[in-house]
Amino acid sequence: MKFSIDRTKFINQTNNVQRAISSKTTIPILTGMKLDLAENGLTITGSNSDISITAFISKEDADNDLNIESTGSIVLPAKFFNEIIKKLPGDNFNLKVLDNNQTLITSGVSEFTINGLDANNYPHLPEVETENQLVFPTDLFKEVVNQTVIAVSTQESRPVLTGVNFIINSDGLTSVATDSHRLAQRKIDITSDEEYNLIIPGKSLTELVRTISDSVKEISMSISENQVLFSFDNVMFYSRLLDGRYPETDRLIPDDSNTTLTFDSSNLLSSVERASLLSHESRNNVIKLVIKAADKKATLFGNSPEVGTVEEVLDCSSLEGEDLDISFNPDYLKDALRSFGGNTEIEVSFTSALHPFTIRPVENKDNFVQLITPVRTF
Amino acid sequence: MKFSIDRTKFINQTNNVQRAISSKTTIPILTGMKLDLAENGLTITGSNSDISITAFISKEDADNDLNIESTGSIVLPAKFFNEIIKKLPGDNFNLKVLDNNQTLITSGVSEFTINGLDANNYPHLPEVETENQLVFPTDLFKEVVNQTVIAVSTQESRPVLTGVNFIINSDGLTSVATDSHRLAQRKIDITSDEEYNLIIPGKSLTELVRTISDSVKEISMSISENQVLFSFDNVMFYSRLLDGRYPETDRLIPDDSNTTLTFDSSNLLSSVERASLLSHESRNNVIKLVIKAADKKATLFGNSPEVGTVEEVLDCSSLEGEDLDISFNPDYLKDALRSFGGNTEIEVSFTSALHPFTIRPVENKDNFVQLITPVRTF
Incomplete structure (x- = not known):
């Protein structure tokens, strides 16, 4: 694996992916950031047990200045890798994987050799069918989240209450959250071929709206048994769903x-x-x-x-x-x-x-x- | 004590005084802010065991919109008093001391009644002769402090090393700090009738340079046995001096x-x-x-x-x-x-x-x- 890339474009995407990475995880490889370099571009992945985020940097877009010498994959310690890239002197940097997952990063006069990890040991991303996508205008979606997520419970005693309940049917989308002291409910018009009733963790939604930049016009939502995938621009944001039955709230x-x-x-x-x-x-x-x-x-x-x-x-x-x-x-x-x-x-x-x-x-x-x-x- | 005043002008000055007030003090009355209203204006005072700051708001300056109905003094809980004043709805506010040091603050529709303390129990400010003042251009003074204070020790084992040594004699001012691993020394030209050798706590100097706003052109320094007083605009900043002999550093x-x-x-x-x-x-x-x-x-x-x-x-x-x-x-x-x-x-x-x-x-x-x-x- 060997490539060079525009440093600013790369940092823009690692800033997105970084939101999924926690230094407190009990799974050591998840403190890392995965880089997968294919012929068409570079995919960067970060994950914790709740959310996973990938960002794709296309070779086709000349602004990215992505020059691929050989494809491959590596996992690098996210915290240091990001700090290093941010402090490098040049407009571009070069990255090359050496023996034993050692990775050489050069830019201007600087030369870093970082201990990487084998990308084969990185967990697989969840599989989510993207056939029945729901599409939202970004502003409306952010509004729905911000208006309801304030009422989720921070107590783990009733796990379903730490999430926002999304009910999608012929009436549109009803989004509701309650911590049993207060409740927030928002409805919007939306047409969907399928009916869904899912509970998305409040923390995932908070991270999601932070990740969506102001330039994003639309966001697509795909739902599987126990995962939801939000995609926008070149970013894919996966969150697990909460198990269980959300209480009936209409009568409240x-x-x-x-x-x-x-x-x-x-x-x-x-x-x-x-x-x-x-x-x-x-x-x-x-x-x-x-x-x-x-x-x-x-x-x-x-x-x-x-x-x-x-x-x-x-x-x-x-x-x-x-x-x-x-x-x-x-x-x-x-x-x-x-x-x-x-x-x-x-x-x-x-x-x-x-x-x-x-x-x-x-x-x-x-x-x-x-x-x-x-x-x-x- | 009863007056009304422009809220923004008042906040500008309490922001200065607030720097001297710590919520962690062991002397309860020092968690308060003292207001002294005289015929010519309002003096606000804050203090901890190391530094004391006073700010004066003149009745003469029409911008302050200071209307005095009766003079007097009161000590108010600094943290709440500041938060309240910042959140009041009007451009001005009224303050009136009632019985038992209860203080009525009104602005627009808001009416706060706060428990104050007897100003007679507030410690007296140190007395510093201001006859032999040294005058510095603000930028130069800030430079001297910022270039030396980085080297003061944070360990209390040798207290003199937590301060910056100011030596004033016919050669000018030499300012020096060391934590025994590193040393910073800066000299500037200055004429003084008296010779001085004093040690000013690093923390006091750090707070001092933060308090001096960019609009201040000159700062005056007056020195007594165990106190130093810096005055600029309508602010007086007192710091205690450190006892003891600062090590000879020239030979290092x-x-x-x-x-x-x-x-x-x-x-x-x-x-x-x-x-x-x-x-x-x-x-x-x-x-x-x-x-x-x-x-x-x-x-x-x-x-x-x-x-x-x-x-x-x-x-x-x-x-x-x-x-x-x-x-x-x-x-x-x-x-x-x-x-x-x-x-x-x-x-x-x-x-x-x-x-x-x-x-x-x-x-x-x-x-x-x-x-x-x-x-x-x-």
């Missing part, structure tokens, strides 16, 4: 309400951020909302016995229904409000002090809802 | 050399950074320089038994003297090279493989030297 979302307020999402977020400054210092991180319907007045209270108190009359555009005193974790509300984007008109609907309340965008009420369970303080 | 700096090379500082730094990628992974963090005078060739070697090896022929502009094999800690050389700034022509002079070597700027050889002790590897 209330249909009617007794008190409804509308806000600008950014205004309400700022108020909750201020109130949470003090609640974070108290033992139970809770803030209280008091609604006086007759006065059309909603007031937020936060306090910490040590530091002090805060109170703030909220700037709501409408307020209808019954009086209410309700307490909740401000961090859940902050996460939920951020998911609407800035300056969106939102509707917050309450049933009672002990029932979950919902936040929806006024413009798209049926397709997006954030739900938060209050805290009983009496 | 060799006068002659047997091998001398000149480099561009940035080029050499890049080469050392590459070589140290591997040396960092070996048990003794050492790289080797091999000089072949007849070939006019200097080669840098780094290796890690686990990862591999690197070798690089250095790009030197001149090479005179005897052959040499010398090994040293690359991190000391990296710190030293960075202190010259980018693309400076530097001279590196060696006596033998076991004697310290020096790095000096070709343009200013007599006034600035970095010295590094090699490592014996045989």
